Structure formats: C-alpha cells, structure tokens
Amino acid sequence: MDGAVLRAQGLAKEFRGFRAVDGVDLAVAEGSVHALVGPNGAGKTTLFNLLTGFLKPSAGSIRLGEHDLTGRRPEHVARLGVARSFQITSLFPQMTPREHVELALASPTGLTWRFWRSHRTLDRHAARAMELLDQVGLAAHAAIPAGTLAYGHKRALELALALALDPRVLLLDEPTAGMGVEDVERTVELVRKVRAGRTVVMVEHNMTVVASLADRVTVLQSGRVLAEGPYAEIRHDPRVISAYLGDADAVH
C-alpha cells in the first residue's frame, strides 16, 4: 500500500521456540485509524511491543516514513514519532497529572539534563500541559497524585501523555480495557477528537469500539495475519468468524 506511514514487513518474535508473532506484514495508512484485533494469545500486544521498541524482533523490519525503526530502543522510537499508551495503566503514582505531562513535554528539550536547576523550571510547560489535560477532561484533577485518580482518569492521563509527544503515529494498547460503558463512550469520543491529523493504531477487544473508530482492521491469530480490510468486510469473513468461535460475543 502506498502512503503507509508505519510499515512492518515479515515481523517475527520468538520466545524460547514459541513464535508469538510469526511473519506479520502491516501497512498503516497516513491519517487512518487501524485496529489490531484477534483472540487472546494472537500476538497483538507482542506486535505492539515490537512496533514501539520494547521488544527486539527476531526477524523482519519496521519503518516509520523514511526512518528505519527495526531494533531501535523505545526512547528512540518515541522520539521519532511513535507514542504509545500502555494496556496496564503505567504511571508515576506520586506525580500529579500536570507533572506527568510536563515531563512528557520536556523530553525532547534537553531541559531535563540540567541537574543544577530547580525542578520548577519544568513549569515552563505548564500552560501546554493544562491544555492537554483539558483536552482529555482531566483539568480539574491536574494537581492530585496520579495514584489516587479514578481508573477512567488514569486511562485519560495515559492518552494525554502520548499526545504530549505530538506523535506521527499514536499506538493505543486497549484504550477501553476494563472500562464501564460510560467510560468506553467517553474514550471513543476522545480518540475521535484527537485522531485529527494523526495516525492511530489500536489494539482493541471491544468490537463496538472498533466498528465506530477503525478505518481498517487487521485480524491476528496465532501470530499471523488472518485477514485485513475495512471493518464491514472483515466482520463477514468466514475465517474471522471461525477464529472467534468460543469467543462469540466478540464479533457482533
């Protein structure tokens, strides 16, 4: 596919003889929302960790536009423009949301090497941080320790952190995992709002969310691509339906 901003070719990851990801080709079009779905153990999260540098691929390549991401460390991948959220909420419990976002905004600036300055110098990012928190609906909770936030708010902070890096590609690992209906709806709205001008790749179990957000869907099974296409096509694909047998409520 031309116009792919993020492209994986023949991507594989082997854990002690077990191929969690087994020759995956993936092309994510610029400006699209691309969902990765599949039953548990299909290799979605492993693929995610390969794309973000948290795992090194056993084989294959990853490109972001003109950059080769293959085998790069997570911080390089983040700098080059692929930001991620974590499936299991991953924050600094004692820092406030504002401090989180300030830290994210400071990461490309070099300010954080200055061990001789006061940490108050990070406040120069306060205005932008509050803007981002406002965008995800966290402005009212900007000053309490993140460890005490409600679950939905922690997820929103995850999103704000990824957005703070102003990424070319935003990778969301199960953004609605563990959420109630109301929070799911709010998250869908949020993703819809922030996707403007961005490319989004998301791992998602909730098919309603996939249906309402994704332009394209890649279905994984046993580490391989089972099917790929628009959601409307994918949902009728007999291979996909049979892959989801026993997980029947996943495809509506």
Add this chain to the structure above:
Amino acid sequence: MILSRLAARPILLVAGLFLALVLPWMIYPPVAMDIACWALFACALDLLLGFTGLLSFGHAAFWGGGAYVAGLVAVHSGLPFPVAVLAGAAFAAVLAVPIGYLSVRLRGIYFAMVTLAFAQMVYFLVNQWRDLTGGENGLQGVPRELFGLDLSDSFVYYYVALPLVLAGFVAVWRIVRSPFGRVLMSIRDNTARAQALGYPVDRYKLLAFVLSACLSGLAGGLFAIGHGFASLESVYWTTSGQAVMMVVLGGIGTLWGGVLGAALVVELNDYLVTAGFEGIGIVTGTIFVLIVLVFRRGIWGTARHLLETRSGGRGASPGDRPPGGAPDGSPAPTEGVGSPV
C-alpha cells in the same frame, strides 16, 4: 497544612546546620569529621539507591579512589587540601564513567554484583601498585595544607572542611530537586513509561552514577585528608557495604536518613572501639537486621511516615517518598511488556 509543611523544612535545615556547627563541641572532633564524611557518602549513595533505584555495591571504589587521589595530590604537590580533595572527586567521576557505562543497563542484583566486581578490581590494583599507594600499609603522611594555616588540630580541620561537606549536601539536594532528578525518579518508579516518553534511561542513570561517584569521591578525599592517610580498607567492599547499611538504616530515598544512619553507625563503631569490644560487626549487623525487619522504611522514613499518616496529609513533592522496599525500584511494567500476549 501546607503552611506547616513550608515551615517544617527550614526548621529541619536550621536544626541540621546548627548540629553540624556544634558537633565537634559535643563529641570527639575526629569522630565528628568522620560522621560528616560518611554522611555525605551515604547521601551520595542514596542519590542512586533512593532516587534512581540502583543499588550500587561498589561505591568503595569512588570513596577510596577519591581518598587515594586526594592523598597523592596532597603528598606530591603540596597544594592546598581543597584542591587535593576536588582532584579526588574529579578522579572518582572519571572512574565512574566506564564502570557506570558497563553496569547501568543491568537491573537489580546484577547491577549490584557488577559494581561490586569493578570495585574489587580497583581494590586489587590499589593493593598491587605498592610504589604509588603503599599497598597494605596505605598511603601514609598525607599533609593538611591550606595557605600555611595550622590544621593539625582536628577541631580546626573540621570547620575548615565543613563548607566542602555542606557544598556536597547542597549538590545532592539540588540534583534530587532538579528536572534531571524528576526524570531519575520517574525511571525509578516506572522505567518503561520513562522510555515511552522518549527518555534514554541508561544515559540518565549513567549521569546519576557519575554524579553520585563524584560526591562519594569528595567525601572520601576529605576523610583521607582528615586522617592523614588513605587506607586500603577505604577501597575494600566492606566500605561499600557500610555505606549501603547507613542508607538503609536511616531510610532509603530520604537524604536525611543517610545522615542519620551515618551518625549512628560511626558513633556506635567509635563507642565499641573505645570500649575495647572486638566483635563490632556482630553488634552493627544485629542492629541492622533488627531495624530492617521492624522498620522497613528505615529510621527517618518510618518517623516521617508516622508523622504523615497522623496528620493525614500527603507528601509534598513526588521525590519525597521512598520507593517502597525494593532496591531496584522498577515495578511491574517491564514484566508486562516482555511477556507474550
């Protein structure tokens, strides 16, 4: 609440400063100097252990390296002792670059073992290089020179050296409360997240390691000048162990805890030696085990925790709390990341 907190800090600082100034009046001045040096060493180690989540078991290389280089500079150049001490600190920082480079990417116990191994290599070199270091006898006859002032009295030396010690404390305090310190704490609390934010965590850990080593070298240099010689024991692994013990005893990630731990251990050692007691290790070891079992946050950490829970307040800034019990402060995220789906 906030007002009382703001008020509490200067009171602690003033009290600490006051204590530092009157210490040689209260106890034997050389012991006061030992406490000051070990306190700085413990704080420098806490910078790694408490604020970066790295347990170094090889800091004797930097304390001892600083001691020998400061001693050698003082012996051979006759320069003022602060110059010698700063040379020792600089040497420790330079020595920390290759050691840190090869070890910061390791986690937990592996980091501790590799730093220990490097420190033992330094010990071996110091022991073998007799012509320079005096081997087992240590480096003898280190002068205390400062523009012809008579510093032979330990009481005087304490006050002349104190500004350097205090400068070291200020440096640790500044580093912890800097943008850089904020990143260190984020690495300690959640390494994977820090990486995902674009932070090259190994390079941050390396700088933290070098800074910690530099301040340890400063403390070691002052210690050697104070004693008039650099001992082989200063680069031995027991020195690393003692510093770790002081930090754990006082409270990891509290800074004040390191000072308190150093004061207790040095004072106790001195008391036992004066009393002619042989098995010092057994006493300090037992106390250490008891404290760690009963007060997992250390003495300072436990006291502060009690005060905080009683007043029902939360900590002031994110760095003020210890990273729980584990020396390698990184929690679950990397495990979640590494496992197959």
